[in-house]
Amino acid sequence: MSYPTDRKYTREHEWIQVNGNSAAVGITDYAQQSLGDIVFVEAPKVGAELTAGKTFGTVESVKAVSDLFAPASGTVTEVNGELATSPEKVNSDAHGSWMVKITLKNPSELDALLSAADYEKYVAEEAGH
């Protein structure tokens, strides 16, 4: 399991990688491992508004349906169309498989998110239960 330090994390197992005023959002390696074989990614359309902490899409494995939670508020500028046809990419490279890119509405929201080290600790605790 890897925890790249170039991004921040939610307790619902999304990551967000900020680049200026824009940010990419995906799910973590831990999330893909917990879900198993991913067969379906449903992301919002370009122009959709995301609200921090609210659901913005769905990811499904053979066995499970899981909501995607927005790490931060913003407007969708790009959707990773490749995941509609090859959702299994999320399994092989979760941290490289961004689902949407957004323009951040309120970058200070990021302060509430977990660092890589804190997220790793959080996962260890959750997995231990």
Place this chain on the structure above:
Amino acid sequence: MSAVEAPTVRKTALNVVHRQMGAKMVEFNGWDMPVEYPASLGGGIINEHMAVRTGVGIFDVSHMGDIRLAGRQALAAVQHISMNDASRLAIGQAQYSALLYPQGTFVDDVIVHRLGEDEYLLVINAGTREKDFNWVRDNTRQFDCAVDNLSDDFTQIAIQGPKAVDLLQKLTDADLSAVKFYWVTRGTVCGLKNTLMGRTGYTAEDGFEIYVPSDEGTSAFVWNEILIAGKEFGVVPCGLGARNTLRLEGKLPLYGHEISDTINVWEAGLDRFCKIEKQEFIGRDALEKAKGAGIKRALVGLEMTERGIARDGYKVLDTAGREIGYVTSGSPAPYLKKNIALAYVPKELEAVGTPLQVEIRGQGVGAVVVPTPFYKRPKK
């Protein structure tokens, strides 16, 4: 003396082995069971599913229960509590059947094995073990027949797939080519004498289920011997995830989903396993009446025609968006590479080709009634 409480989550004798192998564990009907094995062992639901369709996979199904009926009137007892006709069974033969309530709905579905002249073994579901045993015991008291709960005596391992017979043949002296589908034999397996082997399963594939003593040492030894012997066939350990997708492709019912205490035999479409011409069995009269009154709903196969995956419990809508039924089991089908489901719909909408919708997150998503089973294994 204080009452001993049953542990809240039960474990099979192979629990430690599954954990050592790194299986992802889930609670299923009160049992701590592997849902899938790690990719490093060839696992993951899709891989496990494909291994069973194209090669061989093995499952720990020790959570299944076993009830033995033995004695002078064992056949009469079995006939009274089950809907299929056990009088047709030769010694060594098995049949799919069900235990019914007087109203013609399901206590459980079972496989009835005739092991001897007056000896029958019912293999039952994990979630209904106690209920089934009590039901069988309470409803066979009038017969000269002993009823024993052997559920904890066996570790049951399913070896499934087109290569299952080749794999198991390496480990036994019994001639498996002589064992037809839904027949059982006994032989030495991994040095264990007189081991019961049934050519049965829950995957819509050829395969065997073997019953070995349930102590941890023997169970682990046999499990590992099978994995070693299966290397040349690419054997993969399989969890409940693949077990579910495999049985769904084959339209094999799951208790609490396609069959339950509120669904009757006709609705579930299990007519061919119900011998209404049998003089008497629990549920028979109600079923006869139900047939006369007309069947209102039917279990159908659906294939999604638009992007979306139907899941257990989702609503089924007609093309006008009216709620008309519900999904009993829905999933991506790894071998067929389609999103499929079983659903109850009104009888008038059961015809193959009928366009319907499944409500997924508030949206009607297109589906069509298709022939079932979705998957049928190729005839040799």
